[in-house]
Amino acid sequence: MPSLLHLPLDPFSRKIRIVLGEKKITASLAVEPIWERRHEFLSINPAGTVPVFIEDDGTTISTSQAIAEYLEETSTEPALIFGTALQRAEIRRLCNWFDVKFNTEVTEYLLGEKIMKRFLGLGEPSSETIRAGYANIDTHLGYIEYLAEQRAWLAGDNFSLADITAASHISCIDYLGDIAWEDYQQAKQWYARIKSRPSFRPLLQDLIPGTQPPAHYKNLDF
Amino acid sequence: MPSLLHLPLDPFSRKIRIVLGEKKITASLAVEPIWERRHEFLSINPAGTVPVFIEDDGTTISTSQAIAEYLEETSTEPALIFGTALQRAEIRRLCNWFDVKFNTEVTEYLLGEKIMKRFLGLGEPSSETIRAGYANIDTHLGYIEYLAEQRAWLAGDNFSLADITAASHISCIDYLGDIAWEDYQQAKQWYARIKSRPSFRPLLQDLIPGTQPPAHYKNLDF
Structure with missing residues (x-):
């Protein structure tokens, strides 16, 4: 199964989580504490940012728009960048x-x-x-x-x-x-x-320790 | 002939000028003084940024990476985003x-x-x-x-x-x-x-009034 290094409240990570969800690609999620600047993580993505998408064979792709374009080129419907x-x-x-x-x-x-x-x-x-x-x-x-x-x-x-x-x-x-x-x-x-x-x-279920979203945040009929 | 609204020392404009040059697409260049925030310009690109590419029929495309991808999809060789x-x-x-x-x-x-x-x-x-x-x-x-x-x-x-x-x-x-x-x-x-x-x-010939690049700037053998 592919995996995604991410942070719950990072918009760029959320973008790829939604793309994966739309395309029905199951990936395991792993929180990457980018502030620790882990050596192993920086060797994968020297920019030190999430998300990073990791294919089954260990191939890594970083930067959200590049990952989105990659998933668009390699996966099936629905198309998310389409038309003329x-x-x-x-x-x-x-x-x-x-x-x-x-x-x-x-x-x-x-x-x-x-x-x-x-x-x-x-x-x-x-x-x-x-x-x-x-x-x-x-x-x-x-x-x-x-x-x-x-x-x-x-x-x-x-x-x-x-x-x-x-x-x-x-x-x-x-x-x-x-x-x-x-x-x-x-x-x-x-x-x-x-x-x-x-x-x-699933994004609406994320909770950051020490914080509390407003009541309307999860409510679909807000 | 298509045209490009640009600024001479703007890296995003330069990116598209080089792409046009590589693909041998002739476009007329027009300097857009973005700091004037012209109403007509903002109606084309509400972000207020250059470059903006204007097709012969008046169609406008803005944001440099989006223009580059567009030119990649609509024009001929050489490919600039290629491979697997x-x-x-x-x-x-x-x-x-x-x-x-x-x-x-x-x-x-x-x-x-x-x-x-x-x-x-x-x-x-x-x-x-x-x-x-x-x-x-x-x-x-x-x-x-x-x-x-x-x-x-x-x-x-x-x-x-x-x-x-x-x-x-x-x-x-x-x-x-x-x-x-x-x-x-x-x-x-x-x-x-x-x-x-x-x-x-051509980019190396640009001069911004009141400034002078260093001697090595234009020199190909710097």
Whole structure:
């Protein structure tokens, strides 16, 4: 059985867990404490990041988008990057939006300060950084709202890797209780549809020691 | 003729210019002053970033990796993302390494402080940030050195999008005169081979007003 080195509240790991779930690929999950910078782990992925996907024969693939593209090329239905070259570009553009822009402007500010800083031994959360993250959430939820008003799913008519990538980041921020869903009805309906997918349900069971997600986090009808 | 909205010293724009050059696709280049946040430009790419590729029929594609994948899927030889799914994953892993990790740890610290801050009207460069960028260069050049010792090109036996992505970032930092090439002989030889490619030569002619690259920057035998 293949395996996945991951962290429960890491959006990039969640992205691959959902991809595996959608494609019905069973993989064993192993938590990798990246802050320990284990020599064996760094020899597999010198970037020191999760997720890392390990095939049965020991072959390793790291970096979430590269793993997602690899699984898309090697596995069966359902396709998650599909359609014309233009439609595929739109899916990849939105993956990049959330993995880079949302990650830099929201995830790192909020998850980084509130959770990761503690594990990395980097001291107390900075309230200034957290405020900056809050201010940026609005732009991004507004963008999801805008897309969800015009399209059935973020990149078009069908569920794609763009939705998976966005929901992976959103779910981590929602775990922190930092999303005012009542202000974003279209985005909320989009997220509710993703929460109800069998591939997504296991993520909602994750618990980080010393933290407690808000009551609505697991609720499919939030 | 298709066109490309770009900035001369932007590594992501350079990546697509090299891809177009390798694939012998002629495109007109138009400088986009992203700091002006033109309404028309933001309606094309709400991320407000270059490059944006515009097809003859007006179709627009943004985000450099998405454009590169699009050009790979729609155009002819030479292939830049090739081989088995595993080899393709390695190419994409390295693209991500430079577009995300190198960009965050080096490009934004050095190019961001020394050049972009002025255009964005964000004040004087921070010497602390610049020092952090300098400290990070060594890790990354060391990694290129390590790869170049083991492989003909960064991702394996053949020139790929990984080399293009790395060289795009490296070339911007080299424009600033910030790379101590004498410490990295293998990396230097790898970069010299890229500099001599016809697709790369035009980039070396770029000049940013008020700046002057070091003497070795344009020199193919540096």
